[in-house]
Amino acid sequence: MSFLGCTKSGFVLCGGLCIVLLAINNTNQPEERTDIETEIKECGFYPGELCRALFEGKPAALVVGNLCQEALPPSRDQGLVYLQSTGNCSTFIHEQHFITKPLSEEEANYPLAYIMTIHKKLDMFVKLLSAVYAPQNVYCIHIDKKAPKAYNQAVRRLTSCFRNIFISSRQETVVYAGFSRLQADINCMEDLVHSDIQWKHVINLCGQDFPIKTNRKIVQYLKSKWNGINLTPGMIQPQHMKYRTRVIYKEFVHMEMAYVYPTKEEKESPPHNITLYFGTAYYALTRDFVQFVLSDTRAKDLLEWSKDTYSPDEHYWVTLNRMKGVPGSTPNAGWEGNIRAIKWRDQQGVSHSGCSGHYIRDICVYGIGDLQWLTNSPHLFANKFDPSRYPLVTDCLERHYRLKVLKEADVAVEKNWYFQDEYSKEIDP
Template sequence: MSILGCTKSGFMLCIGICLVLVALNNISQPEERTSILSEIKECGYYPGELCKALFEGKSAALVVANVCQEALTPSKKPAPNILEPKTNCSTLIKELHLITKPLSEEEAGYPLAFIMTIHKNLEMFLKLLTAIYAPQNIYCIHIDQKSPNAFSQAVQRVAHCLPNIFISAKQETVVYAGISRLQADLNCMEDLVRSDAPWSHVINLCGQDFPIRTNREIIRYLKSKWNRKNLTPGVIQPDHMKYRTQVSYKEFVHKGTSYVYPTKEEKGGPPYNITLYFGTAYYALTRDFVQFVLTDEQAKDLLEWSKDTYSPDEHYWVTLNRIQGAPGSTPEAGWEGNIRAIKWRDQEGKSHSGCNGHYVRDICVYGLGDLQWLTDSPHLYANKFDPHRYPLVTDCLERQFRQKVLNGAEVPIEQDWYFPDEYTLKTDL
């Protein structure tokens, strides 16, 4: 029997592994360290109990998970050869555990469209796609032109294998807070309205998102509270945000560096003396509204005026959706709509108690201590995640999410839709 008594006893076994890992830090003799590592590598553990304890906010689980996190890797992580050109599509679909049938009549009768704007982190993209994929939906993927070739090619192979996934016909070099980010969505919208798929709402996602609600829950939310309406949380542009539209901004892109910078040129007011709003860049829009955005002169003129503003996607969608008479508009709405769970730095002590991971551009990249907060959130999706920095966060989330999806299925569940139970330890400790 090994030093850990490798009996697959769940949570207690993980504690044993982690104690040994801690002990390794105090071992100076290379041969002794190698001996212990060889014992650890023979052991696996089942993470269900650990994840459950993390979602319940148990402090002991958090201590254990933080110690274990760097030593663990999921055995279900796609093998490198899955995305090689020689890999056939049936293998890829099986190994990604994609759900290949509508799970209910309700979902089959209410197809959704998704816009996914991505630029890196293939592992997170695959986790997100696996979570939201359903055969009745349609997915437009916009790949940033700055993306590495290997990343772009891998995403294209996935799209090639699935008839309801396609790459945007026109791709932008996306600059954070620039017009190119908004244009990427518009490019996909043009492709989506030309498709024959009978989608009802379009939802936009980025590569560091993950769903909190299932496809069926999202449909019910849209059908009940936002029936034939657009979901664009926001308010009249506050004074402290007016700097974004008072002067002209330009995008700078050169040799891997990109940013938006202000000029000294003052801007005039928006066309038609339209009231500007400020809100989230994320939305759920009806097909009729998307058609309006692409064809209406007012929408086109606002887009032209917005091209040299700062982060125009945070005023464009919500402003158009507040216009009386626009399809599905919600002129009286404010911050209503549970689109994204985000921990903003300036909201500490107000909407959340702090970030347990770290902040990037004042947005929390979730750590293990954030799992309970995410579970309790009423939102449809959450942002941001990094499976390389906090692997157990996304691993626990996707396992819990898949079980929730399958528990609600009204069709026979295929074995390939389940994730493997067992995790294994990395070999390069």
């Protein structure tokens, strides 16, 4: 059985239901009825038509999409069941549509490294990994120590199927806004520098990310504007962020509870008179810079100093990359660099018109009404996604993304690299 079986059955269920509900809700969209009704009739067998209408932002499609999404059964970790069974790797790779050959010489000659920190939602991790996977790249997976044993075993079983995917040799109990999140990346970097794959840039991802740009477009972006340069958007630490490094913070972990809290003890100034910057925790770093991070006294001292600060991954990378003489540094850079598309709550009405899903920690978890905004974004990746809450968002996005990837290929495309329904549409239109 395909891991996506529950999703496909959900589309079958919604097919007839959505047509009836569409007629009831159609009075305000008469001009779109014929096109959308045709698309929804195929919903049970070919969800791509509904997805295309959603990417175009058709109002009737948004109505129908929400109704269909409600009809879908709850997303479950189907992969967990499979990976604990006796299924073999070739079946898994085939059913999850992993691309097993470099799609162009350009990509083959510019391998990337990925650090992926995960702790839940195996179905989302499999979608993400299948999307960003390329055989010339290398992937370090950091599994949170808090993750359930069965989850840990399933991910290890998955990674054993690939020569270029491995589990970090040291695992952390990751706490939101704590030093452990930064240490998890460092752990993977210590492993990646010993990889036989001569990667050019390393990119970090979390389990609720998804790519917007193809591997080829990412390579072209890094080769052109950021060739030999680190990408760490940020600015000098603003006044309203100084609380993060003014006092000592500690991590509290007990069973399922984990958080960071401030103490009343003031913190000393950064070592070596380093000027602190503030920026995104997401990056694209050169191999030489990673070597610097792991070996330079200043980098090591700043890392030690950062252990009791709040969310140190939002000052560590950007601060080191603003230091003169550091490999690939950008001392005068600002917020430029399209690393991650995020809809922040406080940017509503400024950089975006609102969140179609819901906010968690002031970050939008995308709903289907955000698909058009996502596909028009100039960023390489987007955050956040939750297939258990909004299954159509990730289902549509991965189909849309895979078609873009395969259309850019310079090699013969294999049938199983398509989703089955997309293959029939592309080959026999």
